[in-house]
Amino acid sequence: MARRTPPRRSKPRDAGRRGKKKISALVIGKIEYVDYKDTELLKKFVSERSKLKARRITGNTEQQQREVARAVKNAREMALIPYTNRVTTQRRERRNDDRGARADGPPPRPSGPPPGSDDEAGTDETVEAIDDVVAVEAIDDVVAVEAIDDVVAVDEETQS
Secondary structure (H helix, E strand, O other): OOOOOOOOOOOOOOOOOOOOOOOOHHHHOOOOOOOOOOHHHHHHHEOOOOOEOOHHHHOOOHHHHHHHHHHHHHHHHOOOOOOOOOOOOOOOOOOOOOOOOOOOOOOOOOOOOOOOOHHHHOHHHHHHHHHHHHHHHHHHHHHHHHHHHHHHHHHHHHHO
């Protein structure tokens, strides 16, 4: 017969890891209304890259976090706080630079269309399309000349 393993005893998770609960800056400052014009207060709830900090970091309650988020969005709309803050870092030099130095100036232009493109295969169709356009323009010119001749003939009849 198979032996059963005894049931595991549940240990409380994070029993010793939990620290003191963070207290919000709104509670410390006894602030009841979060104003979008108070940028110094709002900057406490925004990271260096202009992202909203999480509740567990700021210590806000759900209600306070909603008010702060709304105030930050309004302040951004009014251009009091930036939407993003770009942080640039220095790039390291490459140690194993296998590639050669870059060439000076713009890259060379291609001499013709890429191989296998439709430009080479469709030259007959292009010529036919151009011939059709020329024929239509010629017909339009003939019609325009005939219309002008008709107008001139009507003018001559009215004058005589």
